[in-house]
Amino acid sequence: MAVQMLLVINKSGGLIYHRSLDAESDKGLNSNDYLILASILHGSFAIASQLTPKALQLSQSAAQNIDFTVPYIPYVGMPRGRRGGQDKNRSNSSLNSSQGKLGSFKGDDFFKDAFQSWNRSGVRQLCTDQFTMYIYQTMTGLKFVTVSSQGALSASHTGGSSNMHSVHVADNFLRKIYCLYSDYVMKDPFYSLEMPIKSTLFDQKVKQMMENLA
Amino acid sequence: MFLLVNFASLENTKCTFDEISRTKISLLMAIYSFWIFDKHCNCIFDREWTLLSNSSSGTINSKQNEETAKLLYGMIYSLRSVTQKLSKEGTNNEVRSISIGKFRIHTYCTASGLWFVLLSDYKQASYSHVLQYIHSHIYVKYVTRNLLSPYDFAENKNETRGQGFRKINNRNFISTLESFLAPMILQ
Numbered sequence: 001m002a003v004q005m006l007l008v009i010n011k012s013g014g015l016i017y018h019r020s021l022d023a024e025s026d027k028g029l030n031s032n033d034y035l036i037l038a039s040i041l042h043g044s045f046a047i048a049s050q051l052t053p054k055a056l057q058l059s060q061s062a063a064q065n066i067d068f069t070v071p072y073i074p075y076v077g078m079p080r081g082r083r084g085g086q087d088k089n090r091s092n093s094s095l096n097s098s099q100g101k102l103g104s105f106k107g108d109d110f111f112k113d114a115f116q117s118w119n120r121s122g123v124r125q126l127c128t129d130q131f132t133m134y135i136y137q138t139m140t141g142l143k144f145v146t147v148s149s150q151g152a153l154s155a156s157h158t159g160g161s162s163n164m165h166s167v168h169v170a171d172n173f174l175r176k177i178y179c180l181y182s183d184y185v186m187k188d189p190f191y192s193l194e195m196p197i198k199s200t201l202f203d204q205k206v207k208q209m210m211e212n213l214a
Numbered sequence: 215m216f217l218l219v220n221f222a223s224l225e226n227t228k229c230t231f232d233e234i235s236r237t238k239i240s241l242l243m244a245i246y247s248f249w250i251f252d253k254h255c256n257c258i259f260d261r262e263w264t265l266l267s268n269s270s271s272g273t274i275n276s277k278q279n280e281e282t283a284k285l286l287y288g289m290i291y292s293l294r295s296v297t298q299k300l301s302k303e304g305t306n307n308e309v310r311s312i313s314i315g316k317f318r319i320h321t322y323c324t325a326s327g328l329w330f331v332l333l334s335d336y337k338q339a340s341y342s343h344v345l346q347y348i349h350s351h352i353y354v355k356y357v358t359r360n361l362l363s364p365y366d367f368a369e370n371k372n373e374t375r376g377q378g379f380r381k382i383n384n385r386n387f388i389s390t391l392e393s394f395l396a397p398m399i400l401q
Contacts (some may be wrong), residue, residue, distance in 0.1 A: 029299065037299060040292045047289040048314045048381070051282065053246035053333050054264045054272070058318055066316050066336075124312035128297045147300065164336060167313065 001148045001171055002214045004131065004176065006206060007034070010139030010194045013042030021210050034073040041123070041145060050120035066115045067116050075109060076172040077209040101182035103205075110179040117171060134170035136178070144174040144181075173213060180205050186206070245332040245398050246317060247272075248391075249283060250353070253327025254368040255291075255380035257283035261391070269396040274388065275381040275393075284376065286331065290321055312340060322346060328353070344398070352394065356387035 008017035015038035018031070026060075029037075030151035082203040101136070119137040136144045163193055185191055191199065215343065250259040252357050265271035294309050301307030312319040313336070322330040322345035330345040330353075357363050367373075367380045381390075 028303065033299065037296055042298055044292050047285050048283050048312075051289070051314065051319075051333075053317055054262055055246050058264060091323045119315065119316040123293075123312060123314055125311075126293060127311040127313070128301075128307050128309050130298075130301055130307045158262070187337065 001166060001173075001175070003146050003149060003210045005147040006148050007038055007041075007143075007144065008177075008181070008197065009042055009143040012194065013039045014194065015039075016195065017202075019203065019206055019210070021207075021214060038145075042143070045122040045135070045137075045143070048123050056191075069208055070168050070171045070175075071112050071114045072112055073169055073172045074112075076169055077176055077213045078109060079208075079212055082132060103180070104144040105179060105183070110176050115175065125144060125170075134165065134174065135155050136168060136171050136174035141168065142178075144177050146170060146174060173209075176205060176209065178200045180209070216384065222399070225318075244334055244337060245395065246335070248333075248395065249286060249329075249331040250382070251283075251329040251331065252288055252378075254366075254371070254374040254378055255287060255376040256367060256380070257287065258367045258378075258380065259382040263393075263399055269399045270272050270392070286319075287376075290319070290331065294323075311340065320345060322349065324349060348391065348394070352387065352390050356384055356390060357382060360384065 003021065005020045006018070007015060009094055010016050015035045018034050024187060117136075118139045119135065125133050125135070130149075131150050134146050134148065136146075138144075148166075150166075155203070156205055166206075181197075184199050184205060185197050188199055197203075245263070247260065247262040249257060252258045257280070259275065260283055261272065261274050262276070262279060263269065263272040284351075290309065290312070293312060297307050297309055308323055309321050311321070312389070316335075318334050318336055320332045320334060320341040322342055324330075328349070330349055332341050333344060334341060362382070363382070363384055367382075368378045369380070
């Protein structure tokens, strides 16, 4: 999964952060377009919750059967050296850990457990010919959106069993971005809630994480 | 007393068996509903299956589904505008599927402005071949090549822009579509 773009949408549907990895994907779109795009996504999120099929509404058992647990996928978006540092390059591991401290998070990854997805009735994935968009929603209504360059044409090769896998990878990645948000945006005394994020530290960390995944 | 306990245990096992069979059926369920929209933003066909066990249950071209059809159309329309904005210049970028909490929406858009929409569960990643088949072998065969069926489902100006009410009521079309989709309901 190569990430092209990351958007953070606040709970009222406004775009508060936008980052593209390459300038090419930004072509022809200005910041106003991105604001509109974020609100459209927010709107279709609200509509999606109204569309639950009758068969699911009628049978409680079918609705309860669906598992919203997202499995932990190791080291999504973490530097590559960190992964090797565990067994092969023992000498490098101390260097790595001092290089890339995860803010206030201990250990070599932000979390190491499966977690629950709060996005139960909204859009989780939008698959098109050219790209796939993933949306992660937090309990507080904040939405993290990422666009991966892998489209439907390449995704169709992977087949049935792994069709949830890419969603889980994206959820793991976006939850880490959420960890970064809670560290570098929420602890910023100059940040006012629901307003665009101007934090350079957050920007750096997000960029690094996106590059790690590419 | 003994009889009571026995009865209770029997009741218990019956309950669990019932539950197992119900979960089994719900696990088998694959598709929930199927919709066709025309170029005038009208829903010209809708089919929704409601009972998990019965492939002939549910509604066809129901009035109750009008609001849902509008919501569904609106959501796909706005997400299509998003993807067209984000696509590379000069290329066509169509929405294939939208995954929502418990279910997935598959779309197939033709150049003539027809949208084929299928709501399914998470089990299969892509139904595009199914929708393509429905268009090319069922819709074209029984609606397009049918002299008695209207060419355009909006007959005058008042029925365009989502104001239309005409539906596909062709018997052959409905029965062929039913028999084609029936195995997928209990896959």
